[in-house]
Amino acid sequence: MTPGQPRWRRRKDARPAEIVTAALEVFAERGFAAARLDDIAARAGVSKGALYLYFETKQELFEAVVRDTVLPDLDAVEQVATNLELPFRQLAPMLAARLALLLTTSSLPAVAKMVIAESRNFPDLARVWHDQVVSRALGVLTGVVKAAQARGEVRPGDPRFHALSIAGPMLMGVLWREVLEPVGAEPIDLPALAMQHVETALVGLLTPEARA
Amino acid sequence: MTPGQPRWRRRKDARPAEIVTAALEVFAERGFAAARLDDIAARAGVSKGALYLYFETKQELFEAVVRDTVLPDLDAVEQVATNLELPFRQLAPMLAARLALLLTTSSLPAVAKMVIAESRNFPDLARVWHDQVVSRALGVLTGVVKAAQARGEVRPGDPRFHALSIAGPMLMGVLWREVLEPVGAEPIDLPALAMQHVETALVGLLTPEARA
């Protein structure tokens, strides 16, 4: 024993953030159900009991992860998207690039995968995800499409479906990377996919006049 | 006690199929890890021990589910897709309709969701899924696109990306239905999405000459 060093420190205000960071990692690696609180605690440098000083249950910890680590990322994309003034032809590639960056650098895909995984057994997780992430993101995209339709830039049709036409391949690419690449599938270049898809989708979505 | 009725019957040849059916239901409802073999057994009308007469482990049972219930569905779609002769403009909507039907009536989406869910903790599951389902399905679609490019019907570009452009929104629609609708999200009309998307994608993918 080195008696000069205390075995631990009281750090009431630093703990929550450290725990949330550790929780994000472990949740992403193992999924909600299979994530062990002991592992999260160890990675955060505390004991399991300490977790319960700051979070009442495992679920509450997950909600904190979404709130603290995913929502800020989403805000950044939303910022770009609400430039409704820009012509769709220019806005779409910007959005796609921003999104591709987010999906390759942030932990959003890992959390998304986890929510898909556990939605049936932990519906509260899915509800939080839907209310705070998906419906907001899709709402923004749908709004962009609708505005472009109003300006005559985008062909008629359900704007929500158009939004899915744009976002779907990205999701598929992400899932490919998260689920299949780890077991040996041929890798996908996500930004390249985003660029080629946006090009294709633009031709398909724009009115003949707007293509000029 | 009604002594005339036996407590159970020996039905060696009927059991495996019944167990696989029950397993599909429970796996789809709860995911692989959370599915209880006791539940599967109960739903199949046998004891847990009986499961082990026909399947060595839980994983082997899952593989049987894929083999017996998913692959036949896939074969049917593959049939349509290998009509490589047909012009892409006609083949694509047919494929989309067939796929939409499959995704709304079969159990494929539920199994897919499960695989996504458990891929990290049970990589073998994901490998089976990739080798036997995804890579085959995507291969067929990529082949169709490539053939159409060779005939000058489809614009240049990575045919694999084009395939993802086509299939992605369908996957997104399916996940929406599986994950978010159960927790209160606004429902999506999957066949309608398929039709509108294929229309959009066709315009985007076809060469100007092929659009005639």
Added chain:
DNA sequence: CGTAAATAACTGACCAGTCAGTTATCAATG
């Protein structure tokens, strides 16, 4: 000191996989 932060040992519930024992079924026999 007092007290709040943190620990570590503990509890209770859960479940995959096992196995000793039970019972349906059927072929052989009287």
Added chain:
DNA sequence: CATTGATAACTGACTGGTCAGTTATTTACG
């Protein structure tokens, strides 16, 4: 047409291990 083994299908209680959440105790620190 019984009766009787023999056999293999089937059962259900049990084991060993895991893990969320609890609590009695220790320790940092104002």
